[in-house]
Amino acid sequence: MSFYSPAQVAEKTGFSIDTLRYYEKIGLLHTVDRTPGGRRRFSDADLGFLRLLRCLRDTDMPIADMLRFVELLRGGEACRQQRVEVLKAHDRRVEEQIAQLRENQRLLRHKIEVYSAPQPAAAS
Amino acid sequence: MSFYSPAQVAEKTGFSIDTLRYYEKIGLLHTVDRTPGGRRRFSDADLGFLRLLRCLRDTDMPIADMLRFVELLRGGEACRQQRVEVLKAHDRRVEEQIAQLRENQRLLRHKIEVYSAPQPAAAS
DNA sequence: GCTTGACCTGGAGTGCACTCCAGGTGCCAC
DNA sequence: GTGGCACCTGGAGTGCACTCCAGGTCAAGC
Numbered sequence: 001m002s003f004y005s006p007a008q009v010a011e012k013t014g015f016s017i018d019t020l021r022y023y024e025k026i027g028l029l030h031t032v033d034r035t036p037g038g039r040r041r042f043s044d045a046d047l048g049f050l051r052l053l054r055c056l057r058d059t060d061m062p063i064a065d066m067l068r069f070v071e072l073l074r075g076g077e078a079c080r081q082q083r084v085e086v087l088k089a090h091d092r093r094v095e096e097q098i099a100q101l102r103e104n105q106r107l108l109r110h111k112i113e114v115y116s117a118p119q120p121a122a123a124s
Numbered sequence: 125m126s127f128y129s130p131a132q133v134a135e136k137t138g139f140s141i142d143t144l145r146y147y148e149k150i151g152l153l154h155t156v157d158r159t160p161g162g163r164r165r166f167s168d169a170d171l172g173f174l175r176l177l178r179c180l181r182d183t184d185m186p187i188a189d190m191l192r193f194v195e196l197l198r199g200g201e202a203c204r205q206q207r208v209e210v211l212k213a214h215d216r217r218v219e220e221q222i223a224q225l226r227e228n229q230r231l232l233r234h235k236i237e238v239y240s241a242p243q244p245a246a247a248s
Numbered sequence: 249g250c251t252t253g254a255c256c257t258g259g260a261g262t263g264c265a266c267t268c269c270a271g272g273t274g275c276c277a278c
Numbered sequence: 279g280t281g282g283c284a285c286c287t288g289g290a291g292t293g294c295a296c297t298c299c300a301g302g303t304c305a306a307g308c
Contacts, residue, residue, distance in 0.1 A: 006285070017285085018267055025288095037274045039285060052235055059228045063265070080239070087236045094229045098222055104183045105218045111176055112211045115204070130255070141255085142297055149258095161304050163255060187295070 003033070003041040013050045020050075028053065028063070028070055059094045127157070127165040137174045144174075152177065152187070152194055183218045 006017045015023070020040075023029045029049070033041045042050075056066055069086050072079040130141045139147070144164075147153045153173070157165045166174075180190055193210050196203040 016267080019265085021286090022266065035274085037285090039274070051231075055228050055231045055235070057265095059225060059232065077242075080242075084236060084240050087232065087239060091229065091232055091236065094225055094232065098225050098229075101183060101218055101222050101225070104179045105215065105222075107175075107179045108183065108211065108215055108218065111179070112208060112215065115211060116208050118201075118204075140297080143295085145256090146296065159304090161255090163304075181295095 001044065003043060004047065006040050006042070009042045009047065009050065012047060013054055015050065015054065023053070026063070026067070028066055030070070056090065059090065060097070061090055065090075125168065127167060128171065130164050130166070133166045133171065133174065136171060137178055139174065139178065147177070150187070150191070152190055154194070180214065183214065184221070185214055189214075 004012070006020055009015070009020060010017050013020075020029070024032055024040075029046065032046060033043060035041050053066060056069075065086075069083065072083045072086065075082070128136070130144055133139070133144060134141050137144075144153070148156055148164075153170065156170060157167060159165050177190060180193075189210075193207065196207045196210065199206070
């Protein structure tokens with residue numbers, strides 16, 4: 001069982017040190033251990049959870065939703081089903097996002113063809 | 125050749141009336157016609173361009189980049205090649221976005237399995 | 249001619265997610 | 279034991295993309 005300094009965690013997760021502090025402040029991270037001197041000491045579990053947060057952020061989950069998820073984590077076994085539901089619902093949103101992007105990409109490529117034409121027509 | 129009121133354009137493009145005014149103010153839209161009384165009167169060409177903007181926004185192009193694109197439109201035929209390049213570069217970013225989403229979705233689904241397990245392990 | 253509702257302007261305010269700052273502390277190396 | 283760097287805190291500031299507001303104007307219907 002090893003521990004990591006804020007700088008190491010920033011390196012490993014891609015969150016800035018300020019963001020890590022911010023997440024703790026707003027309650028996204030609430031059990032970060034401290035050294036006797038008061039410095040943060042992140043565990044492997046913290047790291048794993050931060051990687052989940054990273055994934056959720058990168059797929060555009062709002063912080064408010066991540067907070068609700070953290071609440072469910074506090075609920076322990078009783079909330080397991082709900083936690084899984086939250087993630088599954090998010091997974092569906094990601095699927096939807098991808099579909100939307102594909103659709104917009106199709107449109108974009110059409111525009112590229114239009115704009116490639118010698119006379120820049122206002123059409124379509 | 126028909127014209128559209130701000131409300132109609134909002135309806136057709138999904139941009140709010142305030143956003144349409146904002147886009148004009150910052151120079152994204154610069155040739156919107158007016159009635160003798162001073163009301164905006166959007167043309168079919170405006171509508172087509174707004175649909176392109178919609179597509180670019182929905183694929184996360186920053187407004188600053190859209191402004192650069194509009195500059196290139198002003199450049200006329202001389203800038204056609206550059207315009208197309210901007211769109212193509214954006215198309216590649218969209219491709220990249222989709223790939224990232226897929227990767228994150230893969231991870232998310234893995235987490236869903238982990239969190240589905242009866243004992244909420246801190247692992248992975 | 250008056251009401252009403254959509255529209256106009258410039259400018260201020262909002263929400264989100266950080267990011268930065270000042271002033272101070274812990275700790276390792278020399 | 280002291281220099282220096284990573285770290286601490288609370289709170290202020292930032293950037294983006296809108297969104298809202300007050301106070302006024304246009305125009306269609308009665």
